Amino acid sequence: MKKIKLGVIPGDGVGVEIMPYATQVLDVIAQVHGGLKFEHSWYPWSCEYYLEHGEMMPKDGLDQLSQHDAIFLGAVGNPNLVADHTSLWGLLINIRRGFKQTLNIRHAKQLRGITPMVINPNGFDLIVVRENSEGEYSEVGGRIHSGEDEVVVQNAVFTRKATERAMRYAFELAKTRKGHVTSATKSNGIVFSMPFWDEVFDQVGKDYPDVEKRSAHIDALAAFLVSKPSEFDIIVASNLFGDILTDISAAVMGSIGIGPAANLNVDGSYPSMFEPVHGSAPDIVGKGIANPIGQIWTGKMMLDHFGETELATQLLNIVEDVTEAGIKTPDVGGKATTSEVTDEIVSRIKQLT
Template sequence: MKTYEVAVVPGDGIGKEVVPASLKVLDTIADIHGGLKFQYKEFPWSCEYYLEHGQMMPDDGLGILKNFDSIFLGAIGNPKLVPDHVSLWGLLIKIRREFEQSINIRPAKFFKGLRSPLVNPNDFDLIVVRENSEGEYSEVGGRIHKGEDEIAIQNAIFTKTGTKRAMKYAFDLAKQRRNHVTSATKSNGIVHSMPFWDEVFKETEQEYPDVQTASYHIDALAAFFVTRPQIFDIIVASNLFGDILTDIGGAIMGSIGIAPAANININGRYPSMFEPVHGSAPDIAGKGIANPIGQIWTAKMMLDHFGESELGQKLLDTVEEVTNDGIKTSDIGGNATTIEVADEICSRLKKTAAVS
């Protein structure tokens, strides 16, 4: 039997609701598979933890997490308690950086049962591969002077190693799908880093002669996500551009509440981390109406990472079946609770297993 040890960090707000619901679904997958088991260890690291301890995680938090097979994260943040830059950099981004989770993957697709705001979504199915460790989100910079003369400097850092690593991951992923990679750039306005990005992309595409490519400036690309998302397969983007594009991806699906993400360590030294794109939604926390699909889809991505892609696809197909039959939370037009959605997914997974 394969046993995967998973560190669970529900975090803040609705994370404490959608994570348990998703673990129930994962356990159902394990039960019907027979040769699969998950062992969970939950950690209370959150903004509430910060108020009590003065930090988002203990000093040895990373040392504790590094021995797990993966990290399953709910949502981090409660600006009424802790400023966002403190909560995110003290936990989420700290894990991403220290565990060398240099790739962020975020899919978006036409999802059965959801009303896309697009008049004709044309069954789009795309994945954004976001460089996750440097770029525009580097920590290099600073502020000087005060008052009207105050200056803020933020330096974007692009290394060839980090840039090419993201691009090669995108090309390898495209070979498993529809053999097409699009590069997000802005070399007509950002005169150093983006021409560098373009050069590395052209260099990388020479190593993949069977993969078709395209390159668009980010402003046009953002518009194309709305007007023609069906033309895209894999999009590779810098940290900032990838972040923006994936929120558009969630929007054209019909809700950012269903969008998943994976932070991937590709060198095997540390675990990868899986989290939904949505935030902690403190306004609905505790009401039992939070949409669990983003977290459950994130669980699907974790299954893929473990090499259980067949089970992952079965899970996503079941989620779409449930949504298409109208069993969904109020944010996407239904009246089901968080647990009712998760329970229905579990029930159908069991029925499918019994029939097969």
């Protein structure tokens, strides 16, 4: 029996509502597999936890999570309770940096039964490989003076090691798919980091002569992602650019509520973390209509991570069967509740036996 020890952090808002359904789906598909079992440990770390304890997670939180094979995260943030920069850096980014989760992988494709927000979707299927440890989200900088003399400096930090790591992962991934990598740049406006990014991309690309490569400026790339997403296979991007592009690609699918993501520790020295793209959605909390697909698809990416690719493919196919049958939450044009969508997915998984 293959056991996967899972650290589960529902987080805030709809994350708390969706997580039990997503873990149920994983448990049921593991039962169908027969040789797989998830062992869950649940952690209540959230904005409410912060209000009670003065921190988003306990000081030994990373030590606790390090005992697991993977982390399954829901959503982080409730700006009505805790400032976003406090909640984000206190939990999500704390885990990403502490566990050296240097790559963020986000998949976007045209799902059957969901109308994409694009005129010419043409069956798009793309993955964004985002450098996840430095770039524009570095902690280098500071503030000095106050009032009209106040000065703020925020430094973007790019290392050759991290930049090349993201690009090599992107090229290797492209070899298993359509064989095309697009680099997100802005070297015509950002005069040091982006020309460096372009140079490394060209150098790494020479090691992959069978993979087509091109660079596109981030502003144009954002427009192309909306107008012609089917032209892309793998996009590799810096931390900030990747963050923006993946919210766009999730929205293009039809709802940001269906986008999955993985934060990967590439050498296995720490657990990787799997989280949906969507936030805590305080506007629909308690209504029972939050879309569970983002969290479930994230679980599919986790199955891929552990080598259960056939099972993962079956799960995503079932999700699409359900959406194609019209069983959808309101954000993607349906009338079903969170539980109704999940129940149908679970029912169809059980039919695999």
